[in-house]
Amino acid sequence: MCARWGGALRGMEWKQALRGRLASCTSPKKSEQELKDEEMELFTKYYMEWKGGRKSVNTSYMNIPRFYYRLPAEDEVLLQKLREESRAVFLQRKSRELLDNEELQNLWFLLDKHQTPPLIGEEAMINYESFLKVGEKAGPKCKQFFTAKVFAKLLHNDPYGRISIMQFFNYVMRKVWLHQTRIGLSLYDVAGQGYLRESDLENYILELIPTLPQLDGLEKSFYSFYVCTAVRKFFFFLDPLRTGKIKIQDILACSFLDDLLELRDEELSKESQETNWFSAPSALRVYGQYLNLDKDHNGMLSKEELSRYGTGTLTNIFLDRVFQECLTYDGEMDYKTYLDFVLALENRKEPAALQYIFKLLDIENKGYLNIFSLNYFFRAIQEQMKIHGQEPVSFQDVKDEIFDMVKPKDPYKISLQDLINSSQGDTVTSILIDLNGFWTYENREVLVASDNDNTTDIDDT
Secondary structure (H helix, E strand, C coil): CHHHHHHHHCCCCHHHHHHHHHHCCCCCCCCHHHHHHHHHHHHHHHHHHHHHCCCCCCHHHHHCCCCCCCCCCCCCHHHHHHHHHHHHHHHHHHHHCCCCHHHHHHHHHHHHHCCCCCCECCECEECHHHHHHHHHHHCHHHHHHCCHHHHHHHCCCCCCCCEEHHHHHHHHHHHHHHHHHHHHHHCCCCCCCCEEEHHHHHHHHHHHHHHCHHHCCCCHHHHHHHHHHHHHHHHHHHCCCCCCEEEHHHHHHCCHHHHHHHHHCCCCCHHHHHHCCCCHHHHHHHHHHHHHHCCCCCCCECHHHHCCCCCCCECHHHHHHHHHHCCCECCEECHHHHHHHHHHHHCCCCHHHHHHHHHHHCCCCCCEECHHHHHHHHHHHHHHHHHCCCCCCCHHHHHHHHHHHHCCCCCCCEEHHHHHHHCCHHHHHHHHHEHHHHHHHHCHHHHHHHHHHHHHHHHHC
16 A cells, blocks of 8 residues: 555645545554654655655765855845844954953063063063963963964074063964954955955045044045045055955955054154055145146046156157056046056056056057067157157167066067066066156166265265
């Protein structure tokens, strides 16, 4: 009978099969509870078979952890809210796991109390035995720092096998700061995928401005331009493929965030402010240059207006390429595109800047520079030299010097990687796009001698 029932199951829904099985049962009458138990048992068995599409379910699949969780769609408001709340709770819990100021002070007190003699100079030291004792007393939050691996990492040339208390404490402080910053950035990670979009980073920096004393003098009307200026540096260098998002890990690993948070120092030197891209004087300088170039005051830059950038010696051919390859609006450049341009020309030693300029020099889009492309750009330098009454230099000589400097793998082609590996990318690009850069290269020996003479004069006085 069971075999006949099993054959009928193939042509019926599981509900009908369940009822038929219970109705055909010829066993003695059972209590209501027993019938319910049997019903649940059969329901579970047949439902699992129906769901799995096979008579037996391989239970080993149940041991594989789930690794994919679909992100809520835009119209799934409730799921989005639930995700946001759960992430906020998670980040709060992670924040509570970090050492607070009082706990850091207690850690310093314990380290100082357990320092190991003899004292060499002014540096307080601690050996491994005392290091472990401090770890036991410092509490569970500090446990991750008191390991043999950390001790060995900080162990240098001390004859007694000790480490510097100050170096260890700075290590702990740095780790705590990194975790705090990671949590702070993650709060702006709307997607929860470990990266920030441009709008996310803009919100982070905008809300950070009131906490930076060095930016107190900025007018609120300038905030949007300041945020744009700051964000562009992150995206120009950390998003070379222009995906529109940056990994939080990459933000933490680079020095840009350190430079930005340096503005918390109320007594930052004038020199530091001038060299820090994120300082108020630097941001105002870049934006002021943009306004000065914008002669017709329409908020955009034409090719003619951009030609006055810097010393006004960039070649027309190079500027043509800028407007061909970069994002423009009716043939004019906006502030964001201008920032990329400035970052590239002011950081010509950096790979991201060389990648930007290389794309402009690669007129045939072949992925390398050949003799034709080098000659194409250098002819404009020769023309400018004639205009300024200078004797034009032979392209053959310049071409040979460029290949000697770069030493490419292929003797007839220069790739971007060749340019980066040579450490001469800034010099090569300057020779090809800027008359002033070429003149500086051509007269480098005279300039060096002049600098030496000036140094001698200062020493004599």
